[in-house]
Amino acid sequence: MRFSPVRVSFFRACTYTSTFHSRRLLHTPARNIMAVNKTAHAFDKARLEQMLIGRFFFAPAFEIYGGVAGLYDYGPPGSALQANIIAEWRKHFIVEDHMLELDTTIMTPAPVFETSGHVARFADWMVKDVKTGEVLRADHLVKGVLEARLASDKEARGQAALTQEDDGKDKKKKRRDKLKHAPVQLADEAVAEYERILAQLDNHTGPELGELCRTHKITNPDTGNEVTEPEMFNLMFASSIGPTGKLPGFLRPETAQSHFLNFSRLLKYNNDTVPFASAQIGRSFRNEIAPKAGLLRVREFTMAEIEHFVDPEDKAHHKFVDVRDVELTLLDRETQGEGHTDVKRMTIGEAVDKGVVANETLGYFIVRIYQFLVKIGINPKRLRFRQHMKNEMAHYATDCWDAEIENSTGWTECVGCADRAAYDLTVHMAKTGAPLVVKQALPEPIVTEKEVAEFNKKTAGKEFGKDFATVRQIVENLDEVNLVKFKEELAKGSTTIKSPEGKEFKLTPDHLTVEKKTFKQNVREFTPNVIEPSFGIGRILYCLLEHVYWSREQDVDRGVLSLPPLVAPTKVLIVPLSNKKFDHLVKDVSTKLRKRGIFANVDDSNQSIGRRYARNDELGTPFGVTLDFASLSKGTMTLRERDTTEQLIGTIDEVIDVVTDLVNGAIDWPEAKQRLSLYDGVQAVD
Amino acid sequence: MRFSPVRVSFFRACTYTSTFHSRRLLHTPARNIMAVNKTAHAFDKARLEQMLIGRFFFAPAFEIYGGVAGLYDYGPPGSALQANIIAEWRKHFIVEDHMLELDTTIMTPAPVFETSGHVARFADWMVKDVKTGEVLRADHLVKGVLEARLASDKEARGQAALTQEDDGKDKKKKRRDKLKHAPVQLADEAVAEYERILAQLDNHTGPELGELCRTHKITNPDTGNEVTEPEMFNLMFASSIGPTGKLPGFLRPETAQSHFLNFSRLLKYNNDTVPFASAQIGRSFRNEIAPKAGLLRVREFTMAEIEHFVDPEDKAHHKFVDVRDVELTLLDRETQGEGHTDVKRMTIGEAVDKGVVANETLGYFIVRIYQFLVKIGINPKRLRFRQHMKNEMAHYATDCWDAEIENSTGWTECVGCADRAAYDLTVHMAKTGAPLVVKQALPEPIVTEKEVAEFNKKTAGKEFGKDFATVRQIVENLDEVNLVKFKEELAKGSTTIKSPEGKEFKLTPDHLTVEKKTFKQNVREFTPNVIEPSFGIGRILYCLLEHVYWSREQDVDRGVLSLPPLVAPTKVLIVPLSNKKFDHLVKDVSTKLRKRGIFANVDDSNQSIGRRYARNDELGTPFGVTLDFASLSKGTMTLRERDTTEQLIGTIDEVIDVVTDLVNGAIDWPEAKQRLSLYDGVQAVD
Known part of the structure; x- marks a missing residue:
């Protein structure tokens, strides 16, 4: 259970708000994963993670020192994917809308977060195992234990044992192992009581969570030991600036505050007029109590935040006209209030006209977020915008919508888009006297x-x-x-x-x-109002990997990542038949591609061409070109597309032209097939 | 005075080593600044900084809260300049040489830095004012006070009062103010003694620095109070990971360690073969005792590091042949040992052949660093490579060269390039048992x-x-x-x-x-050896700004930043004559440029075209296009170049083609003049 939010933002979305809403009330089972991923096996998270860590998309940080929960390193393909997502973000948001980019410090003197409210309220309740001292997040403990008891009860009653969250046999098995005994049936009253508690978990204070533990004999499931009274734990990493020990500092938990502190300079840079937006891509930190959700809940992460400053009396947006007909999947406040999760398809124009979305500027950004996510490869069918309930938002906020992406754990907030009114500028101005107006x-x-x-x-x-x-x-x-x-x-x-x-x-x-x-x-x-779209890059990246992951029927153990060329770590793989005779051709093709701005990788290992392609399917490389004996004798090259494995053939220069257009998004594969001949020959000496 | 280095790296260069060497022994007065900057006035640092902060290239962070020494925020032009430098770095190093990019966590558990030696030795000596408690860096205190006394002595003796470091009257005045009394002549023996101390400052331990303060009555110059005995202060920011308080962590002072910790995964990614290089661009932290040198000494900074892993028995580089004829300015160990600062011009081939540079791989990277710095706009005449003295290097290092860039404070180490042997992999392997081989x-x-x-x-x-x-x-x-x-x-x-x-x-x-x-x-x-080029992006960025800054004789108060188009924050400015009639043309030109990948800014303010250009000269915008009445009647557009202020004219499409080639570096201005007509008309209604 977290404290009432001090602000609405990406952090609000993923910190203050338990994911309870989306997971219990609002969860729609991921029925369409099979269809989406056209995979040879049901979606298998363990298999995907094994592949991602094995190919070093990412890995637990400090692994050789035993690792630290919630800290991950990105390896070469993960870094490249992230860099491509960020580059597109910069283009799509900053360049396209002439935003003012910032790059500010992470280490922040304490008074800044005292004013913003983070020192007092950016916290979770924690409890300790009375014997081992293990620290648990109080709300997660209550939720986990009661859900496990309900699951056990269902099993005992011979019902379908899978709860809504269960997505596979592993999880069920694990949960049962935790109980360490046979299924236990509960009294009907207990079932009702547990369900009531779970439905209102967000509303409990720390002392109330403690009371729940005592009343319902909730103990540490790993040891069976009792837990202590809930204590508040501030989620900011604390440090000290300089050698005196008298200047406490915190690592920022969001980049937003530094936009507000620099408001006067930004305003001047924009010739003293609003609206304008500042934007920043950077690292933030959150000292989570016990993070266990992989890249979806980490202690250090890259975020991208926009603060759009606007006249409170005029929140129209001059480019709203360009987006008003875009249709979105919305889950509004009203529907959730009635206990439903039925989404509505609606154009943003209609949503703003009907007052579902508060204003044009908010609406404009919701569409821009949607367009960005779909462009980088998020499946639009697994993307929805969920409005915050009134009691979810900070009191000063006007409206807030989360872009939620469906993944194997449910629907996860990956982007927050809030109208934060004038709160931050007002409190910093009151504290410092700086005229943030x-x-x-x-x-x-x-x-x-x-x-x-x-x-x-x-x-x-x-x-x-x-x-x-x-x-x-x-x-x-x-x-x-x-x-x-x-x-x-x-x-x-x-x-x-x-x-x-x-x-x-x-x-x-x-x-x-x-x-x-x-x-x-x-x-x-x-004092201008602030509309804030706030992106968790790591969460988006992880959901994207789930969305594009599948495997071929004929090669179940190898994964394929159908990443769009725009963000794929490597765009083109050059595969020469053997690694000597073709050296000059490899160099030639490589140089020609580079002159067109496309950087290719070469795989001249001794493995078969098929295996080399399969290896690169796991890295999401969308195109491959093969240099074989026909390249020497006839000057031809074949072009292979990752998802269809279709191959085309043409002269080397023709293929280079086509692959350039493919990578730049000027044409798609069906168009490429118009320009080159289908190659149905078996790869020579494969 | 800093502890003996635990490792040779960018951090070694800028942390352990006092800048003493470069500033006392090796300093060459910046005689050619005038010529280089073709400026209307002598180089004026205060004027430049005022412009950079005024135009929000950067500004002190948390300024409205009083600021914190050594922490800066980059505003829109600074962020864009930095992003462009980083993009070029990624292209020049990572893409060009197929390096394996990493993006790792900043928060690091303490055991990692215990093994690397940072916990014990990444420290400076500090002293405190006995009355005010003000903290000073001991070596800086001794240096500052003795230099001030020598300067005062020189003045008293009627000699040229400017010491080698003095670069203007302000500094002299300040120093005199500090002394708060008339120039004082010293005994000849004192002069000799002071000079001896200054020449060996690096060799003093903490207790010895304390002894010097007592013997020579060195007090806090701001208060006249005595100072305490020197104490060691570790330069890493400390924190605590998770809620138990039992897992101490530090913010990394360099990105290098995480490359070493991930070595096994990187090696596997590279098909178990060396050589290969990993690379990372990211934030690092150093809790400086009393930073006062603007962007040149900060507590939080962006660095770019390469760790090139190589067989210790074969440090040849397959691309050395491509660079061996590149001539460099070298200041080798031998010359410095003789007390000289005479640089040598030498090809890298010659340097490696003669053993001046230890091996081909080190030589290859020195050239690549040189090419990168010159490409982004560093003046090659103000760039030299200085070899570390034997006692400057860590005991295990084979060779180390710093790329030093001359600026108004002297020669500053901006890139370190060290052969670090097998030290780090060896100690981490010994500690963890992981086979880093x-x-x-x-x-x-x-x-x-x-x-x-x-x-x-x-x-x-x-x-x-x-x-x-x-x-x-x-x-x-x-x-x-x-x-x-x-x-x-x-x-x-x-x-x-x-x-x-x-x-x-x-x-x-x-x-x-x-x-x-x-x-x-x-x-x-x-265990492979490691060649490590390590870049301080902020230092490079600041030196670059000094190198490209000048002002025109006819407009002394306005600055010009002659940034290369490659890194300029904005490439093209569109200037319409008035802001209504030309709207459709502005949109048209803007769209056409964007399709060519060039994002232009529009300045449709009411100011004169000349003033709008001047304002953008301060931001370093290399090209401007003007839409005037002839654009409407004849379809022409003028093109203005920032440095020469020359203007060309052609049809709108011709000008767009030319400016595209200019921005992409395909042609230079003289070539552009071949393709368009010179426009000598006065700008209509300017």
């Missing part, structure tokens, strides 16, 4: 009238001497109502005022006049 | 002969019973020489051995035989 020349000045007192310095100064300042201050401090009263009395000849110390002063029209004056306001000053 | 099938097996004892288990077992294991171990522990003696005695009939506890055993040929046997070794196992 926009000053806008008004097209027409606002005219107001106000009573104003004006002293005759000569007469009043003479009359009151050293008390003149006091007198003046008393009058100037009068509010409009009292000043009007004062004026009326003065008009009658004289009036008396009293200092805080009780000294009285008699004032006459000789000393001062009070008159109605006209004021013109030429400048409007306001 | 290469196993290589030998082309011909190595045949060796060895005496081997073989027991007759039956007879010996019967004879010695439960002592058999002891007997066996004693014999097996005999070295070759003793085993031969043992064999000779045994041949005589019997021999007696003694257990550590003093128990004697009599052995006869019945119990065992000792015979010479032949062994064939088919696999060679070795």
Whole structure:
């Protein structure tokens, strides 16, 4: 159970909010994985992870030192995939919409997060095993134990033992192992009670979680030992800046705060006008209590955040017209409130018009997020936008939508898109006094009238001497109502005022006049609102790998990653038949491709061409070209496509032209087949 | 004064080594800055920094909270410049040489840095002001105070008051202000003593620095107070991983260690063969005691590191032939040892042949570093490679060269290039037992002969019973020489051995035989050596900005940044004459450029075209195109080059073709002038 959110953001989405909503109430079983992945076997997470770690997409960090939970290193294909996703992100968001990119420090002095609320509230409840000292996240413990008991109960009752979350036999087996005894049937009342607790898990405080553990005898499932009372654990990594020990610092848990702190410079850079957006891609940290979900819950991660600053009175977006007909899968607040998970297909124009999505700017970004995710290879059928419930959002937020991607663990929030109103700029301005506001020349000045007192310095100064300042201050401090009263009395000849110390002063029209004056306001000053799309790159990357993973019927043990050429770590593999005779051709093809901006890998190992291709299918390489004896005698080259394994043939230069267009997305495979001949010969000497 | 280095790397270069060498002994005054920068005024650092911060290339981080020394944020042009430098780095190094990219975690469990030596030795000596508690770096304090006294002495003696480091009147003035009294002449012996101390500053331990403070009455120059005894301060930021408080962690001070920890996976990825290189671009941290040098000494920074793993017995490089004729400016160890700073111009081929540079691989990387730096805009005349002195290097290192870039503070190490031998892999293997080695099938097996004892288990077992294991171990522990003696005695009939506890055993040929046997070794196992080029991106970026900064005679107050198009934050500025009539043309040109991969900015503000260009000269935008009335009537567009301010004219499509070639580096400005007409008309209605 986490604290009430201090802010709505990617972090809110993945930190404060338990995934409970999406997993219990909103979960739709991943029925279509088979169809999507056209795989030879049912989706098998263990098999995929084995392949990803084996081919060094990623691996547990510090493995030779025993590893540390929640810390992962990306190897060559993972780094390249991530770099390609980030490059496309930069193009799709920053370049396309002329955003102002930032690259700010991670180490942050404590006062910044005191103001933002993170020091007080960026925390989870934890409990300890009373004997072993093992630390568990309190809400995860309660959830895990009660779900296990319900599962055991179902089994005992002879029902289908798979709970909604179970996605395979392994999990079921593991859960049973944990119970370490035969299925136990519960009383009907207990089942109802457990289901009630699980449905409201998000609403429990720490002490309430402790109470639940006592009442329901919830113990550490690994040891059977009791656990301590829940304590708060702040999720920021703490450190100390400089040698004095007097400047505490935290590693940022999000990049957003530094956008807000730099607001004045950004505004100036944008010629003092809003709207504009700043953007940043960078590392953030979260000291999770007990992370166990692979790349989906880590302690250090790359995120990409946009802070779009906008006039609170005008959240229209000039490019909304370009996206208003894009249809999306939406799971709105109302539907969830009724306990359903039925998504709606709706154009964003309709959603904004009906008030389902709060404003055009939010709507524009939801579409842009959708377009980005689909472009890099996320299956649009396994992508939905879920609106936050009112009690899920911070009190100041207007609206918030998560891009959730379905994967083997359920629906995971991978992008948050929130209208954060003016909260952060307001609190930092209040704390530091820095004017984090926009000053806008008004097209027409606002005219107001106000009573104003004006002293005759000569007469009043003479009359009151050293008390003149006091007198003046008393009058100037009068509010409009009292000043009007004062004026009326003065008009009658004289009036008396009293200092805080009780000294009285008699004032006459000789000393001062009070008159109605006209004021013109030429400048409007306001704190902009912030629309924040916030991306967890690692989560997106992992879900993408699940979406594109499958295997061929004829080669079940080898995986294929159908990554789009745009993000594939390697675009083209050059495969020469043997590794001597073809050296000059390999160099030639390689150089020609490079001149077109395509960097190819060469696999000139001694393995068969088929095996070399299969190895590269696991890395997601979309195209392969083969140099064989016909290349020497006739100057031809074959081109092989990863997903279909179809092969085409043409002259070397023709194939290079076609593969260039394929990699750049100018043509697709059916179009490539129009331009080259189908190659149905068996690969020579394969 | 820093501890003796634990390793040679970029960090060694900028952490362990005081910049003393380069600044006192090796400093060549930056005489040619004027010429290089063709500027209207002498190089003025304050003016440049004001412009860079004003235009938000970078700014002090957390400024509205008072800022923190050594932490900076990059704003839009700085981020774009950095992103472009990194993109080129990735292309130049990783893609070009098929390096294996990594992206690893920053948060590192303590045992890793205990093994690497950082916990014990990655430290500086600090002292505290006894009254205010202000912390100072001990070596910097001694250096600053003694240099100030020498400067004061020189002034008093009526000599040219500028010391070698002084680069302007401001510094002299500041130093004098610090002294807070009139110039003081020193005794001749004191001058000699101070100079002796400064020349050997690197060789002093902490206690010796303390002794120097007492002997020479060195106090905090800001307060005049005495300072405490020097204490060691570890430069790593410390934190704690997870909620138990039992897993201490550090923020990495370099990315290198994670390359070493992942060595086995990398080797497997490279089909179990060396040489190969891994590479990583990422953030690292160093908790500097009192950083004051802007972007040149920061607490958090982006670095790019390559670890090239190579057979220790063969450090040839297959692409050395491509670079051997490249001429470089070298400052070798020998020259420095003689107290000179005379650089040598030499091809890398000659340098390796003569043994000036230790091996081909090191030489190859030195050239690649040179080519990279020059490509992104570093002035080759202000770039040299300085070899580390023997006592500067870690004991295990074979050779180390720093790419030093001259800037307003002297020569600064921006890239380190070291042959680190097998140190890190060896210590991590010793600590963890992970086999961080290469196993290589030998082309011909190595045949060796060895005496081997073989027991007759039956007879010996019967004879010695439960002592058999002891007997066996004693014999097996005999070295070759003793085993031969043992064999000779045994041949005589019997021999007696003694257990550590003093128990004697009599052995006869019945119990065992000792015979010479032949062994064939088919696999060679070795720990690879590592050549490490290590780049400080922020240092390079700052030096680059100094190198390309100048101002025009007719507009002294505006700066110009002559950044190469390759790294310029914005490549093309579109300047329409007024902001309504030309909207469709702006969109048209913008779209056409984008299709060619060039993202242009538009400045449609109300300012004059000249002022808009000038503003973008400060951002380093190399090309501008103007849309004016002739664009409407004749379909022409003018093209303006930043450095010459020359303008060409052609049809819109012609200009787009030319500017595309210019940005992509396919042609230069003189070639562009061949393809378009010179435009000598005054800009209409400017």
